[in-house]
Amino acid sequence: MTQADYRVTLTGPSASGVPPDQARAALARLFKLPDDRVQALLAELPVVIKKGLDEATARKYQAVLQQAGWRTEISAPGSSATDGPRGAGGGETGTALEATLAPPGALIADPRDVPPLEVDLSGLTLAEPGTQIGESREAAPLRVDLSGLTLAEPGARLDEDPS
Numbered sequence: 004m005t006q007a008d009y010r011v012t013l014t015g016p017s018a019s020g021v022p023p024d025q026a027r028a029a030l031a032r033l034f035k036l037p038d039d040r041v042q043a044l045l046a047e048l049p050v051v052i053k054k055g056l057d058e059a060t061a062r063k064y065q066a067v068l069q070q071a072g073w074r075t076e077i078s079a080p081g082s083s084a085t086d087g088p089r090g091a092g093g094g095e096t097g098t099a100l101e102a103t104l105a106p107p108g109a110l111i112a113d114p115r116d117v118p119p120l121e122v123d124l125s126g127l128t129l130a131e132p133g134t135q136i137g138e139s140r141e142a143a144p145l146r147v148d149l150s151g152l153t154l155a156e157p158g159a160r161l162d163e164d165p166s
Contacts, residue, residue, distance in 0.1 A: 009061035010054035010078040013044075013068065021072025029071035049076070 016026055031041045044050060052075070053064055065075045105111050130136055155161060 007055050007057050008079075009056045009058050011052045011056065011061050011064040011068070012049050012076045012078065013052050014049040014074045014076055017069060017072055017074040019069070019072055023072075026072030030068075030073065033067065033071060 016023060021029075027038070027041055027045070030036070030044075031038060034041075036044070052068070053061075056064065058077075058079075061077045065077055068075045
C-alpha cells in the first residue's frame with residue numbers, strides 16, 4: 004500500500020452544537036453542491052467523502068468537516084474498513100452490518116389484536132332508492148379549438164422530421 008490510501012468518511016452530524024441547517028449549508032459550501040445534492044448525500048450516511056489521501060491531508064479534511072459541524076472517520080491503510088455502511092455504533096472502528104432475509108410467508112412481527120372501530124352513525128340517514136340527491140346542473144359545453152391540428156398519413160413515422 005502507498006501512503007496515499009487514507010479515506011475520509013462522513014458519518015453524521017457532530018454533537019458540537021452547530022445547528023443542523025448551518026452544518027448542511029457549510030457542507031454545501033465546502034463541496035460546492037446544491038441543497039438537493041447535499042440532502043441526497045446525507046440520506047446515504049455514512050458516505051466516503053474522499054479517498055486516496057495521505058494522512059496529513061486526510062486529517063485536514065477531518066478538521067475542516069468537524070469545524071463545519073460533522074462527525075468523520077479516517078480509515079488507515081490496511082484497516083478492515085470498507086466503503087459500505089457501518090453499524091450504528093460509529094467510532095473509529097466500524098462493525099459490519101449482518102442481516103438475513105426472512106423466508107417467504109414468515110411473520111416478522113407478532114400479530115396483535117386491534118380493537119374494533121367504534122363509529123357513531125346514529126346521526127346519519129339513508130335516502131330511499133332512486134331518490135335524487137342534490138340538484139343537477141347543466142355544464143357548459145367544452146369548446147376546444149382543434150383547427151391548428153393535422154393528422155399524419157397512416158403508417159407515417161412520427162419520430163422523423165416531416166420536411
